[in-house]
Amino acid sequence: MLLYDIFRPEKKKHKGQMQVYVIRGRPSQCSVDPIEEIILDNNDPKHVIEKLSELSGVPTEYIYCAKSVLFPVEMSCLDIENKLKWYSITSDRLYSLELYSDGCVIYYKDKRETMKELTDKERSEIQEAEEARMKKISELTRGRGWLH
DSSP: OOSSOOBOOOOOOSTTOEEEEEEEEETTTTEEOOOEEEEESOOOHHHHHHHHHHHHOOOGGGEEEEOOBOSSOOOOTTTHHHHSOEEETTOSSOOOOOOOSTTOEEEEEETTOOOOOOOHHHHHHHHHHHHHHHHHHHHHHTTTTOOO
């Protein structure tokens, strides 16, 4: 059983390339898009941001991305905005997205989007849905050798 419906736009052409999963955060909707797969020629953050721009249609100067997380993804969409450290192509400090092997997961967003102000009811509904999703992931990954 698959945890995510993955769109596979390209295949690795040589060993130096890396396959990673990307998830676009939508702060204005307090949601995320389905996970997608991209092939990187290297792990340079500027190359990653250029690929994310190509995938999303968002200009590179508006792409923010966060360091990689492990698969399966166990982060609530309520936590993405505040628990991840976001970087842009214009960041003035050196950073690494910590992409060391195939299968890493990168979150990205359009920095022009502002975080939606949630009502208590909306927050409660999202928390309930996220708890059900986390429970399903836990059940599916138990015994499969994935680390939590």
